[in-house]
Amino acid sequence: MAIYCDQTGYLPQDRKRAVMTAGENYKVMRMKDGGEEQVMAGTARDAGTDAASGDHVYEVDFSEIHETGLYYIENEKGERSHCFRIGKDVYKELQRDLQKALYFQRCGCALEEQYAGPYTHPCCHMGDAVLWNDRSVVKEVRGGWHDAGDYGRYISPAAVAVGHLLYAFQLFPESFQESLNIPESGSGIPDLLSECRYELEWMLKMQDEEGGAYHKLTSERHADFIMPEEDKAQFYLFPVSSMATADYAASMALASRVYRAYDGDFADRLLKAAKAAYEWLEKHPEYVGFHNPESCNTGEYDDVCDLDERLWAAAEMLLTTGEQKYQEQVSKLLQEDLSRTDFGWTDVSGFAALGILTDAAGTASPDSVGELRKTVLAEADRLVRVAEQSGYGVAMEPEDYIWGSNMVVLNRGMLLILAAMTAKKDEEAGSPDQAGGEKRSLIYEQTALAQLHYLLGMNAVDYSYVTGYGEHAYRHPHNRPTECDGIEEPMPGWVSGGPFKTPCDEVGRERIREGTPPMKCYVDHAACYSLNEITIYWNSPAVFLTAYFNREL
Numbered sequence: 372m373a374i375y376c377d378q379t380g381y382l383p384q385d386r387k388r389a390v391m392t393a394g395e396n397y398k399v400m401r402m403k404d405g406g407e408e409q410v411m412a413g414t415a416r417d418a419g420t421d422a423a424s425g426d427h428v429y430e431v432d433f434s435e436i437h438e439t440g441l442y443y444i445e446n447e448k449g450e451r452s453h454c455f456r457i458g459k460d461v462y463k464e465l466q467r468d469l470q471k472a473l474y475f476q477r478c479g480c481a482l483e484e485q486y487a488g489p490y491t492h493p494c495c496h497m498g499d500a501v502l503w504n505d506r507s508v509v510k511e512v513r514g515g516w517h518d519a520g521d522y523g524r525y526i527s528p529a530a531v532a533v534g535h536l537l538y539a540f541q542l543f544p545e546s547f548q549e550s551l552n553i554p555e556s557g558s559g560i561p562d563l564l565s566e567c568r569y570e571l572e573w574m575l576k577m578q579d580e581e582g583g584a585y586h587k588l589t590s591e592r593h594a595d596f597i598m599p600e601e602d603k604a605q606f607y608l609f610p611v612s613s614m615a616t617a618d619y620a621a622s623m624a625l626a627s628r629v630y631r632a633y634d635g636d637f638a639d640r641l642l643k644a645a646k647a648a649y650e651w652l653e654k655h656p657e658y659v660g661f662h663n664p665e666s667c668n669t670g671e672y673d674d675v676c677d678l679d680e681r682l683w684a685a686a687e688m689l690l691t692t693g694e695q696k697y698q699e700q701v702s703k704l705l706q707e708d709l710s711r712t713d714f715g716w717t718d719v720s721g722f723a724a725l726g727i728l729t730d731a732a733g734t735a736s737p738d739s740v741g742e743l744r745k746t747v748l749a750e751a752d753r754l755v756r757v758a759e760q761s762g763y764g765v766a767m768e769p770e771d772y773i774w775g776s777n778m779v780v781l782n783r784g785m786l787l788i789l790a791a792m793t794a795k796k797d798e799e800a801g802s803p804d805q806a807g808g809e810k811r812s813l814i815y816e817q818t819a820l821a822q823l824h825y826l827l828g829m830n831a832v833d834y835s836y837v838t839g840y841g842e843h844a845y846r847h848p849h850n851r852p853t854e855c856d857g858i859e860e861p862m863p864g865w866v867s868g869g870p871f872k873t874p875c876d877e878v879g880r881e882r883i884r885e886g887t888p889p890m891k892c893y894v895d896h897a898a899c900y901s902l903n904e905i906t907i908y909w910n911s912p913a914v915f916l917t918a919y920f921n922r923e924l
C-alpha cells in the first residue's frame with residue numbers, strides 16, 4: 372500500500388489529487404502549532420487499473436482544501452504519504468533552482484563559490500576546437516552550457532532549451548523577477564536573459580562562413596567520470612546539418628526579438644546570424660543529416676526529417692521580420708505532415724504554433740493561425756482524454772515512456788498551456804466553448820498542472836524527479852560533476868530523464884526485469900544514463916510550466 376502525491380505541493384485554488392493503491396478510508400492531516408489536525412476524511416475512489424504502471428489505483432481528491440500549510444494524507448492503517456505544502460508560492464523556489472541549474476552547466480569559465488556555493492570548479496574546456504573534417508582548421512568556440520551529464524555541446528538541444536526559456540520569459544515575464552545569484556545579477560537585465568545569453572554567445576560562434584551551424588562540439592569519445600576541468604580531450608566541430616542550421620536560425624531569430632528591448636546591438640548580431648542561417652537553408656533545400664563517425668560515441672542527435680525545424684525557422688523569421696516571403700514558407704510547410712504540437716529536439720514543429728498563436732501583433736496570416744489553432748486544440752483534447760484514462764493524471768500512454776520520458780510529460784504540459792491560452796482568448800472574445808459547465812481553458816490548465824504533479828511525485832515509483840524537491844527526491848543523477856565533486860547532495864533543481872520502457876544502459880538493463888510496466892522502468896542510479904541523466908532541455912520545459920503557474924505571485 373502506498374499513497375502518492377506531489378511532494379512539493381499544490382496551489383490553493385487548483386485541483387488536488389493523490390493516489391492510493393488500496394481503496395481505503397483516508398484522512399488529510401494538517402500540521403499546526405507543533406501538533407496536527409484532521410481537515411478532511413473520505414474513502415478513496417476506485418479508478419481502475421492504470422495501464423502504464425499496472426497498478427490498481429484509488430483516487431483521493433482533496434481539492435476542497437485551500438488553506439496554506441503543511442499536510443500529509445494517512446490511511447486507516449496509519450500509513451502516510453510524504454508531506455506536501457499547499458500555498459500560492461509552492462513552485463517559486465523550484466522555478467528558481469530549475470533555472471539556476473543552467474548556471475552550473477556553464478563551460479569555459481570558473482564556477483565561483485559566491486554563486487555556486489559548494490559546487491565550484493575552475494575553468495573547463497578552454498582549448499580551441501578542430502574541424503572534424505579538416506584538421507588544419509582551428510577555432511575558438513569556448514562557452515555555452517554542457518548539454519547534460521556529458522561535456523558535449525550540441526546545437527539542436529541548445530536551440531530547443533533556449534526556445535523553451537525565452538518563450539517562458541516572453542509570455543510570463545512577471546515570473547522572472549527573482550535574482551538567480553549569477554555573476555550578471557543586478558545588471559538591470561532579467562537573470563534568465565543573462566543566463567541564456569551565455570548560451571547564445573557560444574551559439575554565435577558555432578556558425579561557419581556560409582551560415583551553416585556545426586551540428587555539435589564534442590570530443591571523439593565521452594570523458595570518463597572526471598570533473599570538467601580535468602577533461603583535456605581535443606574537442607571537434609562536427610559538420611553542418613540542416614537540422615542544426617534550422618534550429619539555429621529559429622532560436623537566433625526568436626532571441627533577437629526578445630533581446631531587442633534590452634540590447635539593440637546584441638539583437639542585431641542575433642538577427643544577422645539568423646538570416647545567414649536561413650540563407651544557408653534556402654541554398655540547401657534538401658535534407659542534410661548528421662551521423663556520428665564510427666569512432667565517435669558522443670551524442671548524435673540524429674533526425675530523419677528537417678521539415679519541422681524548417682517550419683520553426685520560417686515561423687520565427689516571420690514573427691521577427693514580418694516579411695512576406697517567410698509567410699509563404701510557413702504556409703508551404705504547414706501542408707507537410709508535421710505534428711505542430713511538439714517541443715522536443717526531434718520534433719520542434721510545436722514552436723511554430725507557440726510563436727504564431729501567442730503573437731499579439733497578429734503577424735501570421737489568418738489561415739496559418741486557424742490551422743495551428745485547430746491542431747493545438749485537437750491535440751490538447753486528446754491529451755486530456757489520455758490523462759483522464761491515467762490513474763496518475765499523466766498524459767502518457769504506455770508506449771510514450773521513451774528515453775527522456777519526463778521531457779515528453781513536460782512538453783505535453785507546455786502544449787496544454789498553449790491550448791489554455793488559446794482557448795482563453797476565444798472565451799474572452801465571447802465564444803465560450805463549454806464542457807459540462809467547466810471552461811475548456813480551465814480543463815487544459817488543470818491537466819497541464821497534473822503533468823507537473825506527476826514529475827514531482829504523483830507517479831508509481833514514488834520519486835520526485837527533481838533533485839532537492841520532495842521528501843523522496845531522486846539523488847543520483849547521471850551527471851559527471853555530481854559523481855566527482857565529493858559532495859553528498861546533488862545540486863538542487865535537476866530534472867531526471869525518467870522511466871524508459873527499454874533501458875539501454877548496463878545497470879538499467881540489469882536492474883529492470885523484463886515485463887516491468889513502463890512507468891516503473893526507473894532506477895535512481897548514477898550509471899543509468901538512459902534513465903537518470905540530466906539535460907538542459909529537460910529542465911527548460913519545467914521552467915516554462917512553473918513560470919506559468921507562478922505568474923500571479
Ligand code: G3I
Pocket residue numbers: 518519520521523669670671672717773774775868900901904905906
Ligand atoms: O523518435 C522515436 C519514436 O518515433 C519511437 O516511437 C521511440 C521508441 O523508442 O523512439 C524514438 O526515438 C528515440 C529518440 O531518442 C527520440 O526520442 C530513441 O529511441 C532514443 O534512443 C533516443 O534517445 C536519445 C539518446 O540521446 C540516444 O540517442 C535521447 O532522446 C537524447 O536525449 C539522448 O541525448 C543524450 C546525448 O546523446 C548526449 N548527452 C546526453 C543526452 C541525454 O541522455
Ligand code: 9MR
Pocket residue numbers: 519520521593668669670898900904
Ligand atoms: O555519459 C554519457 C551520457 O551523457 C550519454 O547520454 C550516453 C549516451 O551517449 O553515454 C554516456 O557515456 C557512456 C558511454 O556512452 C559508454 N561508456 C560509459 C559512458 C558513461 O556511462
Ligand code: ZN
Pocket residue numbers: 477478479495496517522599
Ligand atoms: Zn566545460
